Amino acid sequence: MRVPFGWLQDFVKLDVPPEEVCDYLVMLGFSDVRVLPGEWDCLENFITGRVIKVEPHPSDANLKVVEVNVGYASLVSVCGAPNVNLGEMYPVAMPGSKLGSGRVVETAKIGGVESQCILCSGWEAWLDDEKDELLKLDSHIAPGTKLIESLRLNESIIEMDVTPNRGDCLGLIGIARELAAVFGKELIIPEPAVNEDGPRIGELASVEIEDTEGCPRYGAIVLGDVTVRGAPAEIRARLRQAGLRPINNVVDAANIVLFETGHPLHTFDLDRIKDGRIIVRRAKKGETITAIDDVEYRLVPDDVVIADPDGVVAIAGVIGSRNSEVGPATRRVLIEGAFFDHAFIWRTAKRLGIASEAAYRFSRVVDVGAVLYVLARTASLIQLDTKCNVSSGMIDVYPNPVLPRHILANPKRVNRLLGTSIPEQEILDYLERLGFMVSPGKDLEVVVPTRRTDVEGEADIAEEVGRLYGYDRIDLTSNHSRDSYGKYPDETVISRRVRDMLIGIGLNEAVTDATMGPDRIEFFGLESPELVEIRNAVGVQNSITRPSLLPGMAEVLVKNERLGQEDVGFFELGRTYSKKGEGFEEVARLAVGISGTSQPRAWHAKPRPFDFYDLKGIIEGVCEALGADIVFEPGSHEKFHAGRQAVVNLVKADNSSVIGYLGELAPDVCEVLGSKRRLYIAEIDFKQVREAVRGAGRYRSLDRYPAVKRDLAVTIPKKILESQVRSVILSNGGSLVESVKLFDVYEGEQIPSGTKSLAYAIVFRSSERTLTEAEIDSLQKDMEKALESDFGGKLRMKS
Amino acid sequence: MDLHDEAKAAQDAARGEIQSCSSLEDVDAVRIKYLGRKGEITFLLRKLGKVPPEQRKEVGGLLNEIKVEIGSLIESRKQDLKQQKYASGASAEALDVTLPGRTFKRGRFNPTLKMMDDLVQIFVGMGFSSVEGPEIETEYNNFDALNFPPWHPSRDDHDSFYVGDGYVLRTHTSPAQIRVMKSQPPPVRVVVPGRCHRRDTPDASHLMSFYQIEGLYVDFDVSMADLKGTLAAIAHEIFGEQTRIRFRPHYFPFTEPSTELDISCLVCEGKGCRLCKHSGWLEVLGCGMVHPNVFEHVGYDPRKVTGFAFGMGVERIATLKLGIGDIRLLYENDIRLLSQF
C-alpha cells in the first residue's frame, strides 16, 4: 500500500515528518514500512508556464507560435495542440529533458521559427496516456514553478504492507484513523456535498440481487449530462502518487474514492445497460465476458456477476466489461457501490488470474456499512468537476442488514492476557479513539464498527488496546513456575548420539530433497504402490515424496567428486514417506555414502581408497554402539555390484528382519550418474534400529578364571563365506568361546588356487572354573572336524 | 707379600680398571673379577682366617673398606656410563616436533540442523520439551484447528502441497500444537522442530522444504509479558546480549494478539543497510497469544487457560548468524562449504 504523505494529511493533520510516522506505523502493526525514494527525476527540467501570446505559424496552418512566461523569461514554443489557450498554465519541458514520448527536447527551428521549449500533454509529462491535449494546470500557480512541486509530486510516499486481516487499512482514511488514534488527533472525513438535481433514481435504473450470499448489498447512483474527459491535472497526479493510472474524470473519481476509503466502486455507461436493469446473479455455465483488458473470460457458476437482461456486464468486484465501460461518448453514468462476499471474489480472481485493485480489496473484506457514503462521495467529486446532474436518491438493496458486533470485554482479563495493568478508563479511551463505541461496566460492552470484521472477541479487543498502549511498554516476565524441566524424546537423543558419532569419524551431514521425480524412482528401482504422490507438484521432478535416501546420497557423492573432493563421506538421517493403509507412514532412515580416498595423501601414510569394508564397519559400529545386533548376508539389489553388496538383518529376541542394504553401486549405475569412482552406499531403517536399542548392560566381574587363547587357521574353498566358518566355530565352541577374532585372510601362492585361508584368534573362558588344556584341545578338534566335513577345510597351522 | 699388601695392590688395580671401563658389560666384568664369588677380594677375605689374630682385625677392616669402595666405584661408573649412553641415544632419536601430527578426520553437521539442535537445546534448558510430529498432516490439523478460515490463501493449491484427500505436507510445525494439546491437559510447554513444505519457487530466501521450530506454552495464567520475556531471553541467547529487540503487532490466524520479533540488524547494528532493507531491523520470528478458537478445537476452555505460541524459520536464523546470503547454500551438501562451519 502506497501512502502519499500529503494526501494522508487531508484526513489527519500530522506534525511529525514522514520518517517518524513510519516508526509509528510499524508499532501499529504495518510491516516493511519505508519512505520511498523520489520517483520523478524524469520531471527535473519541467516547469510551469503561462501562455501570454498565441499566433498562427507563418508556414504551417496546423501549428501555432506560442509565447510562454516561465517566470524568469518568456520563451517561444511551436505547438500543434488544439487546446493552447491564452492565459492558461501548462507544463513546459526545457531543452535537454526527455519527454514521456521518448523524444528529447532541444531548441530547433520549425518552419523557420525557433522553438525554445515544449508545452506538454499528460503523456509527454510522464503522467498518463493523454496524447492529444495539453495538460492544463492550476492557473494560480506561479509560472516557473517546478512541475513536481505544482503537482505535489515531490511529497513523500510511504510504502507498507497491510496484514490480510486489516482490509479497512487499504484506504487512506483507515490509516489516518490509526494515526489519529495514536497521536490523539482528530480524524477528518470529507462530507460529500451532492446536489441531487437529476431525475428520481427509480426512473433511471433498478437493481435486483438474485444471489444474496455472493452480494449482500448493492447500491447505485446515476449521473446525467456527464462530460467524460481527462480529469484535472492534480487528480491525475494524485492517482499517480497512489500508483494508479489516470483514465478519465469519471473512472478517476471512483479510483480516488477507492484509494481514500479502500472501498472499490464501479462505473457503468447507463445507456449500455439494457433497460437500466442491474441483476446481480451467479454466472451461467459457459457464460463469457470480454473484460476491459480485452481478454475473454469463461465463467463458472461459482462466479458472481453483474448482468443486464442481455447478459453479463461485469464480473462482480473483479473487472468490468468492454461493452459497458464509461468512455468519451458516455452521457449517463451508473455508479455501483456494493459489498461482495470476499471468499467469492477471492476464488474468482484467483481462478481467472486477475489482480485488480478492486478484487484485492474485496478479497480482504470491505466495509458493508460504507456503501452509501462511497457512492455519494464519488458522485460529489464528479459533479464538482463536470457540473453533471445527480439522481435524486440512491438505490440500496440490502435485504439483511449487518448489525454491528457487540463484544463483552473484561478489563481484568484484557490486562491478564497482556500482562499489563492499564486502567479501565485508558482502555476505554483507546477503543473509542479507534472508533469503537464502549459502554462502561463490569465488562465493557464494545460495539465494533462494521469495517472491523477482524475484531471478533475479547482477545481482539486486547490486541487493539495493546497496540495503542504500545507492545514495547509491555513488561518482560517469564512465568516458568509449573512443570519444571524440559525433555528430549528418546528418538532425538539416539539420533543425536549417532550423528555425533558419524561426524566424529569424519562423515559430513547431508540434507537432500524430500521429493523426487519418477525418473529417479525408476532409475533406482524404487517403484512401489506405496509411493506418495503430490497432487499439485510444481514440476514432475518434485512430484513424489522420497521413499528412499539412496538417490539423494548418490547425487551428493557424485557432486562432491565433480568438485574435486578426494575424500567424500556423508550421512543423512532423514524421513522417508509411504502410504500405509488409509494413511501414511514416515520412517527415519540412515544413509551413509563414501567414495574416493579414505586416507588422503599425508607424510605419514599412503593414500588408501575407500572400500566395502569401510562402509560396513560404519554400519556395524553404529549398531554396536546402540546395542542393536545385526547380521549381513549377500544381497541381490539390481542397482548394486552383483558381488559387492549385502543385506542388513536386525536380530531381535524372537526373530530377525531386513532393515536395509549396503554395497558398491553397479558400474553402469555409476556411469549414468557421471561418476568415475566406486560409490559405496548403505541405507538402513533407523526407526527399527532405534527400537532395538538396549540400555547399558550390567557389570561383569573382572576377577575371572583365566582365559585360554588359541589361533586357528583354516583353508577353505573361496566361495564359503566367513560368516559360515564363524558360525561353525561358535556352535562347536559352545558357551566356552568368549570371542572369535578374524586376524588374517589369505589368498595366494601358498595355498591351492580357488581356496582362501582364514586365521582366527579364539579366546576360551569359563565363568565357573579354570579350563584344562585337554578340554580345549578336544573342543578345537571338534571345530576342525566340523570345518573339514562342512567345507572341506584344511588346517594350515595352529598354536 | 702379605695380605695387607695384596689387598692394597688389588685396590689399585680395581680403581684403574673401573676407570677404564667403556661399557656396562666391562663394568660387570670388573665386578665379577673383584667382587664375584671367585673374585679377588672375595678370595682375599677367605684368606683372613690365616692371618695372625692380632692383625686380623686391622686387615679385615681394610678388606671391607676396599670391598665397599670398589662396589661404590662400580655403581657410580655404571651410572656414568648409563647417562652417557642415554645422552647419545636421545640425540640420535630426536624428532622434528614441528611435523604435523597424525590428524583424525572430522565431519561437519548441516548448518541448519546444527542451528536447530542449538535452538532446541536453549528451549529445553528453559523447560520446554521437544516433540515431533508427522510431515504428512491432515488439513484439519494444519489449517482448520489453527483457525485458518476456509478461504485462506495458504490453503490454496498454489501455496501448499496436497498428497491425498484431506492430507497436506505440513506448511508449518504448528499442527503439532494441536496434537500435543489433544493428547494432554494443560499445562503444556513444548517445542516442535521439523521439516515443512511450501509450494514456493526456490530463490535466495525461499525453499520448497525448510525447517521450523514451533513453540507452545499453555497454562492457567500465561500473559503476553511472559511471551516477551521468554522470547527476548531466547533472542539474546542466540544473537548476543548486545542485540536490541522489538515486538511489533502482526497478524496470524492462530494467535491473538499476534506479534513479530525483530532484532537490531546484525550487519549495520541499526544504522540501515541492504540486509535489513535500510530499516535497521531484522524480522526473526512470529508469535502471539494462542487464539481462543484454537483452544476450543482441542477442547481446552479458553476462559480458563491462556498461552503463547511462536514459530521460527531455522534457515532464517542460520543464514543471519552465519552471514549466508542465499538460503539454498545450506542444502548444497558441498564439503567446501560445510568445512567452513
Ligand SMILES: [Zn+2]
Ligand atoms: Zn542493516
